[in-house]
Amino acid sequence: MKKQNLVIVGGGSTYTIGMIMSLIAEKKNFPLNSITFYDNDEKRQEKVAKATSIILDEYYPELESFHYTTDKETAFTGIDIAFIQIRTGGLQMREMDEQIPLKYGVVGQETCGPGGMAYGLRSIRDMIELVYDIKKYSKDAWILNYTNPAAIVAEALKREFPQVPKLINICDMPIAIMHSFATMLNKNIWDLVPSYFGLNHFGWFTKIEDSEGNDLTQIIKDTIMGEGFVPTDQEIANDQSWQQTFEQARKMLIDFPEFLPNTYLQYYLYPDDLAKKESLTNTRARQVINGREKRITELCNQIIQDKSTKNVELHVDIHGVYMVKAAASLVYNLKQTYIVMVENNGIISNIPDDAMVEVPALLTASGPKPFSVGKVPTFYKGLIENQFAYEKLVADAYFENSYTKALQALTLNRMVVHVPTAKAILDDLIKANKGYWPELQ
Ligand SMILES: NC(=O)c1ccc[n+]([C@@H]2O[C@H](COP(=O)([O-])OP(=O)(O)OC[C@H]3O[C@@H](n4cnc5c(N)ncnc54)[C@H](O)[C@@H]3O)[C@@H](O)[C@H]2O)c1
Numbered sequence: 086m087k088k089q090n091l092v093i094v095g096g097g098s099t100y101t102i103g104m105i106m107s108l109i110a111e112k113k114n115f116p117l118n119s120i121t122f123y124d125n126d127e128k129r130q131e132k133v134a135k136a137t138s139i140i141l142d143e144y145y146p147e148l149e150s151f152h153y154t155t156d157k158e159t160a161f162t163g164i165d166i167a168f169i170q171i172r173t174g175g176l177q178m179r180e181m182d183e184q185i186p187l188k189y190g191v192v193g194q195e196t197c198g199p200g201g202m203a204y205g206l207r208s209i210r211d212m213i214e215l216v217y218d219i220k221k222y223s224k225d226a227w228i229l230n231y232t233n234p235a236a237i238v239a240e241a242l243k244r245e246f247p248q249v250p251k252l253i254n255i256c257d258m259p260i261a262i263m264h265s266f267a268t269m270l271n272k273n274i275w276d277l278v279p280s281y282f283g284l285n286h287f288g289w290f291t292k293i294e295d296s297e298g299n300d301l302t303q304i305i306k307d308t309i310m311g312e313g314f315v316p317t318d319q320e321i322a323n324d325q326s327w328q329q330t331f332e333q334a335r336k337m338l339i340d341f342p343e344f345l346p347n348t349y350l351q352y353y354l355y356p357d358d359l360a361k362k363e364s365l366t367n368t369r370a371r372q373v374i375n376g377r378e379k380r381i382t383e384l385c386n387q388i389i390q391d392k393s394t395k396n397v398e399l400h401v402d403i404h405g406v407y408m409v410k411a412a413a414s415l416v417y418n419l420k421q422t423y424i425v426m427v428e429n430n431g432i433i434s435n436i437p438d439d440a441m442v443e444v445p446a447l448l449t450a451s452g453p454k455p456f457s458v459g460k461v462p463t464f465y466k467g468l469i470e471n472q473f474a475y476e477k478l479v480a481d482a483y484f485e486n487s488y489t490k491a492l493q494a495l496t497l498n499r500m501v502v503h504v505p506t507a508k509a510i511l512d513d514l515i516k517a518n519k520g521y522w523p524e525l526q
């Protein structure tokens with residue numbers, strides 16, 4: 086197995102330490118020669134990097150080198166694979182994305198709501214630039230992107246780089262849900278075989294089998310209906326917001342028992358209920374600033390002060406392990422199945438070919454080989470087509486600098502709908518995103 090040279094773009098992210106622990110846990114399956122962090126915020130990255138250096142000394146002494154830099158050429162030269170996890174505008178702008186719509190009674194939601202449009206219009210430029218730069222310095226490197234809003238980013242990257250190989254977008258939500266299925270069934274998560282279709286943060290499990298082919302779907306549905314549904318990955322198990330989100334699976338199953346829903350569907354199916362529960366001064370961004378970000382900052386400070394990990398609790402999370410395992414399947418041609426985003430081209434036969442769908446695929450060295458889904462029932466087809474039209478219009482708004490396309494996008498978004506509300510939200514978002522968004526005419 087050739088040892089890999091990995092760059093983590095967005096080294097200062099709150100997910101980096103979890104990713105490092107996952108790389109350590111998976112070192113036999115995904116052996117590394119070097120890790121490099123790249124970030125455009127020197128100070129933010131430095132803290133995480135200093136702590137990482139101590140963690141690696143203790144747990145990964147055989148690693149050849151670890152560096153961190155804000156210089157793209159240094160970061161991207163001689164790499165085999167890049168993980169991209171940036172947040173253009175930071176958590177501060179996420180808070181605006183959530184607060185502005187809420188002023189008009191609409192839940193912002195940073196990926197699939199109007200907040201996702203705002204975040205998407207900020208992310209696209211940085212993402213396009215990063216892909217060009219990574220390919221410039223290491224043209225054969227794999228790029229594994231999970232920067233959000235992944236659906237909109239994937240749509241934009243597909244348009245900008247239709248011929249660029251080795252570029253894949255991935256999300257951890259399906260596997261985090263499967264973590265809860267596995268706990269409920271007392272099974273090993275990697276023995277569960279999902280059948281799944283949809284768009285990113287907009288999909289359904291049609292079936293869950295075990296490795297012997299036993300269909301476990303009905304047991305899962307019955308358990309959720311009888312006992313409810315809870316997050317079980319350590320990273321989110323005790324998070325009240327995620328607990329409430331997982332709880333909604335039961336409600337969705339009562340209303341639509343056919344398939345097991347992705348938790349993000351709550352925002353599309355019950356937007357008004359969710360908006361009513363939100364508080365302007367404590368949207369999810371604020372909870373993350375006071376929660377995950379604070380916790381990671383304190384953890385890094387402690388490690389740096391002690392020059393050791395002896396006084397902190399470190400753990401592997403499903404997010405990191407999923408990304409690392411998927412990466413190993415790509416670079417070592419393992420042909421394992423992961424749920425990823427790919428261009429539809431007939432996979433779901435009754436929705437547009439150019440949609441970026443999220444489905445199970447064999448991950449091989451020559452790219453993802455998705456499994457066919459076939460026709461989906463009218464309700465799901467309608468929802469998907471509406472949402473895909475919204476995502477396309479956001480990308481159109483970016484590439485065409487079009488105010489009208491942005492307004493059309495928000496109007497199609499099931500969280501907004503009402504045109505005067507869409508207009509008011511859009512006009513406020515334009516002001517808040519000056520310098521980040523293209524100038525919409
Ligand atoms: N797809 C998924 O399922 C999934 C799961 C987890 C996290 N994420 C995404 O990972 C990203 C990081 O999340 P976070 O909460 O840790 O955010 P964060 O703000 O803590 O970290 C992002 C880092 O990216 C850096 N950054 C911003 N723009 C950059 C650029 N142009 N070039 C280089 N670095 C840049 C920031 O300085 C920061 O250090 C987000 O996009 C988040 O949505 C996605």
Ligand SMILES: O=P(O)(O)OC[C@H]1O[C@H](O[C@H]2[C@H](O)[C@@H](O)[C@@H](O)O[C@@H]2CO)[C@H](O)[C@@H](O)[C@@H]1O
Nearest residue numbers: 233256257258261318320321369373402403404
């Ligand atoms: O609101 P946040 O910032 O806590 O989470 C937003 C992300 O939520 C999903 O991902 C993960 C989560 O990031 C991770 O820690 C894991 O353990 O559980 C979640 C899934 O339940 C989502 O898939 C991401 O796209 C969001 O960024």
Ligand SMILES: [Mn+2]
Nearest residue numbers: 235256257258
């Ligand atoms: Mn996701």
